[in-house]
Amino acid sequence: MSYAPQKRHSNRAKRWIITIGIFIVVQMIFIAIDGTFLEPSINDSDNVLAKTVRGILESKLLTERIAPYSFPFFNLFLIVHVVAILIQALGDSISAIFAKR
Known part of the structure; x- marks a missing residue:
């Protein structure tokens, strides 16, 4: 039991x-890809989820x-990654x- 802590x-x-x-x-990959032809294109179809994500991506915050x-x-x-790290911290x-105790 002394090894548990x-x-x-x-x-x-x-x-x-x-x-x-x-x-x-991941950040190094993003730095390498940002501003190049390798950026993924997000399909803006009639899908409600795609429109919602597009609205979030075009927000003033981002x-x-x-x-x-x-x-x-x-x-x-x-932002999602940093929030996940903060939640883990x-x-x-805690x-x-x-x-x-």
């Missing part, structure tokens, strides 16, 4: 290294305020606080 810490560290590594790799990339889909993906913080 260290193993839990080791698993958490591995998970964070993988998460940050994937984030960095085109002017948070716009490190020229392609709005990359900006949306960046909050969950890990579990670390309650694990000590």
Whole structure:
């Protein structure tokens, strides 16, 4: 039983290294693709989901305020990824606080 806290810490560290590594790799791919012919084209068909996503992608938040990339889909993906990382950080913080008690 004395190995459980260290193993839990080791698993958490591995998970964070993988998460940050994937984030960095994805951002490097986006930097390489942004502004080139390799950007994906999003089909704007009569699908309700496609129209909703197009409306989100053309919002002022993704085109002017948070716009490190020229392609709005990359900006949306960046926001979703950062929010997911923050949720994971909050969950890990809460579990670390309650694990000590």
